[in-house]
Amino acid sequence: MIKRMSGLLALTCLGVGLAASVRYFVGRMSEGGFKLAFGLASIGWFVFATAWLAGRRKKG
Secondary structure: OHHHHHHHHHHHHHHHHHHHHHHHHOOOOOHHHHHHHHHHHHHHHHHHHHHHHHOOOOOO
16 A cells, blocks of 8 residues: 555656756746755655655565
8 A cells, every 4th residue: 555655646746856857847837846846846856756666575
C-alpha cells in the first residue's frame, strides 16, 4: 500500500513539474510561481520516488 501511494505521489509530482514548465513556457505563469511550483514538485519527486524504490523487493 505504501509503495503504491509513494509511486502515485511521485508521478503526480512529476506531472506538476512538467505542467509548471509548460505553463511558464507559454506565458501563463509568473517566474516566481514557476520557481515555487517546480521546486516543490522536485522535492516531492525525489522524496516519493526514493520511498517508492525503497519499497521494491530485491530479486535474486
